[in-house]
Amino acid sequence: MACGEFELIARYFNRVTSSRRDVEKGIGDDCALLNLPEKQTLAISTDTLVEGVHFLRDIHPADLGYKALAVNLSDLAAMGADPAWLTLALTLPEVDESWLQAFSDSLFELLNYYNMQLIGGDTTRGPLSMTLGIHGMVPVGKALRRSGARPGDWIYVTGTLGDSAAGLALLQHHQRIADPAVHEALIKRHLRPMPRILQGQALRALASSAIDISDGLISDLGHVLQASRCGARVNLEALPLSAVLRDHFEHEQVMRWALSGGEDYELCFTVPEVNRGALDVALGHLGVPYTCVGQILPEADGFTLLENGKPASASFQGYDHFVKK
Amino acid sequence: MACGEFELIARYFNRVTSSRRDVEKGIGDDCALLNLPEKQTLAISTDTLVEGVHFLRDIHPADLGYKALAVNLSDLAAMGADPAWLTLALTLPEVDESWLQAFSDSLFELLNYYNMQLIGGDTTRGPLSMTLGIHGMVPVGKALRRSGARPGDWIYVTGTLGDSAAGLALLQHHQRIADPAVHEALIKRHLRPMPRILQGQALRALASSAIDISDGLISDLGHVLQASRCGARVNLEALPLSAVLRDHFEHEQVMRWALSGGEDYELCFTVPEVNRGALDVALGHLGVPYTCVGQILPEADGFTLLENGKPASASFQGYDHFVKK
Numbered sequence: 001m002a003c004g005e006f007e008l009i010a011r012y013f014n015r016v017t018s019s020r021r022d023v024e025k026g027i028g029d030d031c032a033l034l035n036l037p038e039k040q041t042l043a044i045s046t047d048t049l050v051e052g053v054h055f056l057r058d059i060h061p062a063d064l065g066y067k068a069l070a071v072n073l074s075d076l077a078a079m080g081a082d083p084a085w086l087t088l089a090l091t092l093p094e095v096d097e098s099w100l101q102a103f104s105d106s107l108f109e110l111l112n113y114y115n116m117q118l119i120g121g122d123t124t125r126g127p128l129s130m131t132l133g134i135h136g137m138v139p140v141g142k143a144l145r146r147s148g149a150r151p152g153d154w155i156y157v158t159g160t161l162g163d164s165a166a167g168l169a170l171l172q173h174h175q176r177i178a179d180p181a182v183h184e185a186l187i188k189r190h191l192r193p194m195p196r197i198l199q200g201q202a203l204r205a206l207a208s209s210a211i212d213i214s215d216g217l218i219s220d221l222g223h224v225l226q227a228s229r230c231g232a233r234v235n236l237e238a239l240p241l242s243a244v245l246r247d248h249f250e251h252e253q254v255m256r257w258a259l260s261g262g263e264d265y266e267l268c269f270t271v272p273e274v275n276r277g278a279l280d281v282a283l284g285h286l287g288v289p290y291t292c293v294g295q296i297l298p299e300a301d302g303f304t305l306l307e308n309g310k311p312a313s314a315s316f317q318g319y320d321h322f323v324k325k
Numbered sequence: 326m327a328c329g330e331f332e333l334i335a336r337y338f339n340r341v342t343s344s345r346r347d348v349e350k351g352i353g354d355d356c357a358l359l360n361l362p363e364k365q366t367l368a369i370s371t372d373t374l375v376e377g378v379h380f381l382r383d384i385h386p387a388d389l390g391y392k393a394l395a396v397n398l399s400d401l402a403a404m405g406a407d408p409a410w411l412t413l414a415l416t417l418p419e420v421d422e423s424w425l426q427a428f429s430d431s432l433f434e435l436l437n438y439y440n441m442q443l444i445g446g447d448t449t450r451g452p453l454s455m456t457l458g459i460h461g462m463v464p465v466g467k468a469l470r471r472s473g474a475r476p477g478d479w480i481y482v483t484g485t486l487g488d489s490a491a492g493l494a495l496l497q498h499h500q501r502i503a504d505p506a507v508h509e510a511l512i513k514r515h516l517r518p519m520p521r522i523l524q525g526q527a528l529r530a531l532a533s534s535a536i537d538i539s540d541g542l543i544s545d546l547g548h549v550l551q552a553s554r555c556g557a558r559v560n561l562e563a564l565p566l567s568a569v570l571r572d573h574f575e576h577e578q579v580m581r582w583a584l585s586g587g588e589d590y591e592l593c594f595t596v597p598e599v600n601r602g603a604l605d606v607a608l609g610h611l612g613v614p615y616t617c618v619g620q621i622l623p624e625a626d627g628f629t630l631l632e633n634g635k636p637a638s639a640s641f642q643g644y645d646h647f648v649k650k
Contacts, residue, residue, distance in 0.1 A: 024366060025468075025470065028471075028552070029404070029470055029471050029472075029552070030370060030400040030401075030404055030471070030535075030536060031368035031369055031370040031400050031401060031403075031404045031406065031459075031461070031468075032368070032369045032370070033366050033367070033368055033404070033463075033468050034366065034367040034368075034369065035366055035465070036367060038363075041349060041358050041359065041360055042358070042359040042360070042361060042367070043356035043357070043358055043359075044356055044357045044359060044410070044412065044444060044445060044458075044460070045355060045357070045445060046412040046414050046445055046446060046447055046456075046458055047414070048414040048416060048447045048449045048456065050416060050449050050450070050451040052451075053449060053450060053451060054449070075355040075356050076355075076356060078355035078356075079354070079355050079356045081356065085369070087369065087371040087458060089371050089373040089414075089456040091373060091454065119369060120370060120371055122371055122372050122373045122456070124373045124375050124378060124379070124454075125375070125378060126375040126377075126378060126452065126454060127451065127452050129416065129449075129451060129454070131371075131373065131414040131447070131456035133369075133371055133412060133458040134356075135369070136356070138358075140360070143349075143350075143356075143358050145354055146353075146354050146355070147354075210355075211355060212355060227353070227354070
């Protein structure tokens with residue numbers, strides 16, 4: 001891009017409303033300079049979103065600006081970390097000012113909501129894609145990991161599962177549900193996932209492991225089991241499903257979305273028996289449901305899905321082979 | 326990409342030879358967990374490289390792996406920071422194992438040279454591009470900034486200027502210089518720039534400002550002048566030029582490359598008169614030349630290029646309007 005174009009783009013992103021105290025130098029030098037408060041561990045994650053792969057070509061830039069940050073925030077939530085700083089590397093096919101305005105407005109609205117600061121980035125010309133680098137902090141020794149689950153721990157998920165996949169299916173197939181409110185609710189679950197930052201923070205002292213559900217419960221719980229060297233039993237009838245999902249789709253389709261649809265960005269976490277009471281105190285007032293869906297088992301017991309106490313039908317058992325990517 | 330393809334790619338990058346003490350958790354969870362040593366400030370920079378824009382389509386993957394990291398290291402060098410951690414978001418059109426092997430071997434060779442650790446990343450399918458997030462540390466209050474230059478300070482550059490642009494021109498126009506050693510030397514300056522990490526560290530206590538020369542001396546010194554609210558005088562006859570460049574190209578072409586060719590990844594820095602003696606002690610033994618090319622002036626004096634004490638010909642004066650990007 002020409003020099004002037006870069007300056008134009010920079011104007012949309014170089015808007016610091018209030019600088020965080022831990023940011024010594026934000027945008028405008030070769031590096032940003034940051035000071036980590038004492039007794040805090042830094043949590044860093046990076047995610048790339050490519051047009052046509054991670055988001056539909058006709059997505060509204062405001063939805064894209066929100067979702068790009070939200071899915072990165074979800075990684076911080078899964079560690080129990082407090083959001084702090086963001087870097088944004090944006091590749092654009094052209095300079096479209098109305099696109100930039102809507103995208104950046106939406107991004108900054110979410111940044112400001114979490115008191116985050118954009119500390120750097122890069123703009124290049126090319127097919128639309130972006131890589132976000134998110135930085136958060138968590139008290140030393142308190143980060144939630146995938147590797148801490150132990151046999152006997154209870155498996156929980158926040159919110160409801162499968163709505164995002166349903167919303168994506170509606171968008172992809174240009175289908176509409178008669179009731180506009182129901183339709184919009186599912187679309188919104190896909191386009192505007194709510195990162196479970198508060199839940200992650202509340203779980204620091206209580207959960208033995210955590211992960212965010214980006215690829216679907218089977219796949220992501222599978223990562224926890226692998227890292228923790230454990231097995232698990234999940235009770236399908238316990239999976240939290242929204243009323244709109246249950247009322248408008250076939251049961252088998254609903255279960256498929258809930259198990260492996262992905263992009264719910266809910267947390268899946270494990271809690272030792274001794275912490276179950278404290279869990280209700282910690283999460284009860286946060287306004288988001290959380291549901292026990294199974295239990296961690298010894299590794300030798302494997303990973304099984306139960307339906308009313310019996311092994312689930314083969315069509316569900318096989319889902320770990322169809323895990324979507 | 327299919328799940329298996331991602332696992333394949335991950336194998337090339339998930340090779341921790343020795344974990345840094347400050348890395349609590351590297352690759353393998355939702356976030357990496359890092360501990361910043363006391364009294365250190367974190368320096369973060371991010372850069373995207375897109376095929377056809379930042380590197381030629383026929384670049385060897387080993388050269389690409391080196392250069393992608395080297396240009397990011399150069400940003401740390403310009404702050405006087407010690408390299409520490411890297412994130413790599415890689416977008417690939419296909420899984421090509423020999424490409425991945427050569428790219429990752431070269432990347433890890435340079436990572437290991439600087440005792441850095443790859444702490445996370447992401448792989449997606451799409452047109453070849455990559456975004457690196459580099460993290461370094463610098464003692465509190467010692468970072469080199471663009472904004473510290475003061476009238477009277479002397480302007481220096483490391484190494485020689487213009488070689489990288491000459492190497493790029495040879496590659497782009499498929500030209501060869503008769504002497505293979507000379508040809509290879511210029512190509513190497515373009516493909517394998519040496520980040521001036523040691524020089525940056527040595528300058529922490531001595532330089533009033535610093536920047537790395539990625540876009541060309543005029544453009545990058547211009548950033549320093551803007552951030553420092555100063556003017557400057559640069560003496561063209563003082564510009565450090567390699568013998569190979571002087572001997573094989575027209576003088577005017579050489580000056581053009583030296584002033585605005587870009588991608589030299591040398592440091593441009595300013596030093597107060599009182600520190601000039603200490604500078605020779607600090608940089609003298611590092612094996613890389615450094616040259617005084619001018620002096621910082623009050624802002625009102627503007628930015629002028631002199632040739633043997635007289636204003637340079639109009640063709641050079643105008644170069645700040647042609648700054649390449």
